[in-house]
Amino acid sequence: MKILVCISNVPDTTTKITFTNDNTQFNTAGVTFIVNPYDEIALSRAIELCAGGKGTVTVINVGESATEPTIRKTLAIGADDAVRIDAAPRDAYFTAFQIAEYAKEGNFDMILTGRESIDYNGAQIAAMVGGFLDIPSISIIKKLDYDGTTATLEREIEGGKEVVTVTGKFVASCAEGVALPIIPTMRGIMSARSKPLAVVAAQPIEEVIKVVQFETPPTRGTVKLIPAEEAANLISLLHTEAKVI
Amino acid sequence: MSVLVYVEQVDGKFKKSVFEAVSYAKAIADKTGTSLTAVSIGNVADNELQELGKYGAAKVLNVASAELKNFVNQAYAAVIAEAAQKEGAEIIVLSNSFSGKGLAPRVAVKLKAGLVDGAIELPQLDGGKFLVKKGAFSGKAFAVTELISANKVIALNPNAFGVKESPVTAAIEAFSPAVQATDLTAIVKEIVRATDKVSLPDAELVVSAGRGLKGPENWGMIEELAGLLGAATACSKPVSDADWRPHSEHVGQTGIAISPNLYIAIGISGAIQHLAGVSSSKVIVVINKDPEAPFFKVADYGIVGDAFEVVPKLIEALKAHQA
Ligand SMILES: Cc1cc2nc3c(=O)[nH]c(=O)nc-3n(C[C@H](O)[C@H](O)[C@H](O)COP(=O)(O)OP(=O)(O)OC[C@H]3O[C@@H](n4cnc5c(N)ncnc54)[C@H](O)[C@@H]3O)c2cc1C
Ligand SMILES: Nc1ncnc2c1ncn2[C@@H]1O[C@H](COP(=O)(O)O)[C@@H](O)[C@H]1O
Numbered sequence: 001m002k003i004l005v006c007i008s009n010v011p012d013t014t015t016k017i018t019f020t021n022d023n024t025q026f027n028t029a030g031v032t033f034i035v036n037p038y039d040e041i042a043l044s045r046a047i048e049l050c051a052g053g054k055g056t057v058t059v060i061n062v063g064e065s066a067t068e069p070t071i072r073k074t075l076a077i078g079a080d081d082a083v084r085i086d087a088a089p090r091d092a093y094f095t096a097f098q099i100a101e102y103a104k105e106g107n108f109d110m111i112l113t114g115r116e117s118i119d120y121n122g123a124q125i126a127a128m129v130g131g132f133l134d135i136p137s138i139s140i141i142k143k144l145d146y147d148g149t150t151a152t153l154e155r156e157i158e159g160g161k162e163v164v165t166v167t168g169k170f171v172a173s174c175a176e177g178v179a180l181p182i183i184p185t186m187r188g189i190m191s192a193r194s195k196p197l198a199v200v201a202a203q204p205i206e207e208v209i210k211v212v213q214f215e216t217p218p219t220r221g222t223v224k225l226i227p228a229e230e231a232a233n234l235i236s237l238l239h240t241e242a243k244v245i
Numbered sequence: 246m247s248v249l250v251y252v253e254q255v256d257g258k259f260k261k262s263v264f265e266a267v268s269y270a271k272a273i274a275d276k277t278g279t280s281l282t283a284v285s286i287g288n289v290a291d292n293e294l295q296e297l298g299k300y301g302a303a304k305v306l307n308v309a310s311a312e313l314k315n316f317v318n319q320a321y322a323a324v325i326a327e328a329a330q331k332e333g334a335e336i337i338v339l340s341n342s343f344s345g346k347g348l349a350p351r352v353a354v355k356l357k358a359g360l361v362d363g364a365i366e367l368p369q370l371d372g373g374k375f376l377v378k379k380g381a382f383s384g385k386a387f388a389v390t391e392l393i394s395a396n397k398v399i400a401l402n403p404n405a406f407g408v409k410e411s412p413v414t415a416a417i418e419a420f421s422p423a424v425q426a427t428d429l430t431a432i433v434k435e436i437v438r439a440t441d442k443v444s445l446p447d448a449e450l451v452v453s454a455g456r457g458l459k460g461p462e463n464w465g466m467i468e469e470l471a472g473l474l475g476a477a478t479a480c481s482k483p484v485s486d487a488d489w490r491p492h493s494e495h496v497g498q499t500g501i502a503i504s505p506n507l508y509i510a511i512g513i514s515g516a517i518q519h520l521a522g523v524s525s526s527k528v529i530v531v532i533n534k535d536p537e538a539p540f541f542k543v544a545d546y547g548i549v550g551d552a553f554e555v556v557p558k559l560i561e562a563l564k565a566h567q568a
Contacts (some may be wrong), residue, residue, distance in 0.1 A: 011382075013383075013498055013517065013518050013521075014517050014518075017382045017385040017386050019386070026382075037498075037499050038499070092350070092360070093353065093354075093359070093360070096350075096354075118382070118383050118498055118521075119381070119382055119383075120381050120382075120388070121362075121363065121380065121381055121382070121383060121502075122362055123346045123362060124349075124350040124353075124360060124362055125350075126347075126350075127318065127346075127347050127348070127349075127350035127351045127354075128350040128351070128353065128354050130318075130319065130351065131322070131350060131351040131353075131354030131355065132354055134427070136317075136319055136430055136431040137318065137319070137347065137351065138318075138347065138431060139318070139343075139346050139347030140343055140346060140347065142492070152434075155343070155347075156343050156493065157343050157344065157436070157438065158255075158260075158342060158343060158438075158444035158445075158446055158447060159438050159439045159440070159442055159444035159445075159493075160436065160437045160438035160439055160493075161436075161437050161493075162316075162433055162435065162436045162437075163433070163434040163435040163436075163437075164431050164432065164433055164434065165431070165432050165434055166430060166431045166432070167430065168430060170431070173347075176492055176495065176499060176500070177492055206357070206394070207393055208353075208357070208358060208359035208360075208392070208393055208394040209359035209360070209361070209390055209391065209392055209393060209394075210390070210391045210393060211388045211389065211390050211391075212374075212376065212389050212390070212391050213388075213389040214381065214386050214387065214388055214389070215378075215386065215387040215388075215389065216385070216386055216387075217384070217385070217386070217387065217524065217525070220529075220543055220544070220545060221545070223531070223541050223542075223544040223545065223546065223547040224545065224546050224547070225546075225547050225548070225549065226546060226547070226548050227548075228548055228549060228550030228551070228554065228555055231548055231550065231554075231555045231558040231559055231562070232558055232559070232561065232562035232565075233562075234530065234546060234548065234559060234562070235559060235562040235563050235566050236562075236566070237546060238507065238528070238530070238546070239566065242507070242528045242545065242546070244449075244450070244506045244507040244527070244528050245450065245474060245507065
């Protein structure tokens with residue numbers, strides 16, 4: 001079995017988000033980058049499925065050389081080898097196209113991504129890769145089992161879940177529940193240094209979108225405090241002032 | 246030319262988020278001087294399809310094929326792309342629901358279109374540019390995105406635009422696109438849906454609780470408050486990690502992101518990863534016994550107090566209010 005896991009390099013979850021260049025660029029100064037938390041879940045499930053010599057896990061990242069420490073972290077967690085497509089991940093369409101182009105050659109049984117990247121929050125890559133490769137894609141899964149030919153997946157839907165089976169190659173985006181993130185061991189960290197990390201050139205594709213400006217949300221006014229003894233007043237305020245109930 | 250809106254049905258019915266997507270698509274059609282066509286896939290009765298006219302859909306393409314009864318994004322994307330081509334529609338709108346998230350990117354690839362997922366406002370047509378605002382960095386920023394390609398796909402966030410009536414008579418037209426067997430290899434085996442509960446992503450009102458509640462046995466009052474309000478229930482990550490509540494209720498950076506009209510947070514500290522999923526709520530109420538809890542900094546209304554005393558008072562007051 002061969003599994004390809006897509007890895008994005010994102011700002012740490014506690015990062016204060018600011019922009020430069022007239023609010024057109026994310027300010028990376030002083031920012032710590034991590035493996036996107038959902039991608040760790042996808043990777044951990046891939047490693048579980050391949051454990052005991054049942055297969056190999058390749059991680060892929062579309063990014064410039066600065067993402068290599070993040071890629072090494074995924075090798076430390078337990079991926080067998082890594083590929084970096086050498087380009088800034090311009091947008092989801094571009095990134096998905098690069099992943100699909102690489103996957104075409106690799107004969108992977110499945111391609112896993114995280115549910116969404118916590119920076120641009122597209123939740124687009126998995127379905128776009130499926131689209132470019134013309135194979136099924138299942139977005140936002142909570143569970144993934146695989147018997148060697150058929151995968152059984154649980155997909156999240158409003159107020160419940162849907163169970164889907166797929167036979168043959170597929171792409172899925174993983175959310176919480178698919179696996180518990182594997183914590184790298186010291187041995188993992190040591191061996192990560194010598195695992196293969198290939199660098200591949202990007203393929204050209206037309207530009208379909210462009211972020212022209214970032215904005216930060218307006219700050220809320222100061223909180224209106226209601227004394228605990230008068231808690232009942234909250235209900236009338238929500239009705240007459242905030243008009244939400 | 247026209248604008249095309251995909252109307253997702255659940256058991257033959259349309260939810261509020263669908264009427265919202267239709268209202269939004271109608272506003273785009275008006276802005277760009279074209280008409281609006283809806284495409285429905287699956288088994289929906291004519292009187293339900295007619296409802297779409299209320300929000301401005303002048304024409305409804307009805308794809309009522311048995312093999313397309315269940316949602317399979319690969320096949321649905323092919324149908325929507327074919328409908329767009331048939332209608333000469335360059336702008337395709339759908340709701341950013343769980344299914345929408347798996348569908349919109351495939352429609353975009355089929356049509357070589359730029360996609361804005363989770364749009365929160367009407368597009369601005371600015372000197373020939375087509376600009377759409379969406380949330381980014383987990384609620385910590387917005388990104389104004391230009392759609393450059395001729396075809397454009399927009400997935401609208403629930404509760405972002407509201408439902409707006411613009412009545413016309415919807416002309417219903419049967420549409421039978423060619424569906425390939427290779428587009429239907431993913432098979433839906435089972436659908437489990439709680440119908441008695443308000444679903445969290447669509448909810449206008451949400452009551453949420455955290456570790457301050459001490460244990461799962463104390464959720465009775467949270468359920469009661471939510472029930473009286475007709476609200477959905479949510480929780481913080483440690484609460485679902487400890488299995489006090491199901492994972493589907495977990496909101497935040499690693500849970501789901503919501504933007505209800507009212508978010509009531511009870512016994513939740515307001516960690517940055519929690520706020521990432523709820524900060525775009527329109528009104529935030531925080532109940533916490535610690536006056537220094539960070540959540541108060543982003544709240545509109547706050548009560549510093551013990552949840553076990555405050556929540557029963559709110560329930561009483563609400564009953565009196567509703568009587
Ligand atoms: C990578 C990463 C991702 C994360 N993602 C998420 C996420 O998606 N969602 C999320 O929620 N968290 C997330 N977290 C965890 C987050 O950092 C916090 O730990 C978590 O939100 C805290 O949950 P809490 O507020 O319920 O608990 P606590 O922080 O323990 O807060 C409990 C609060 O209850 C109050 N309290 C106690 N007793 C009472 C009482 N009787 N009455 C009233 N108030 C009371 C306390 O004053 C306190 O403020 C993430 C963390 C990391 C590292
Ligand atoms: N630059 C990238 N390189 C490789 N995979 C990526 C990249 N960006 C996003 N992904 C994958 O796609 C998922 C969804 O990302 P997004 O569509 O950007 O929200 C992530 O969880 C990753 O698994």
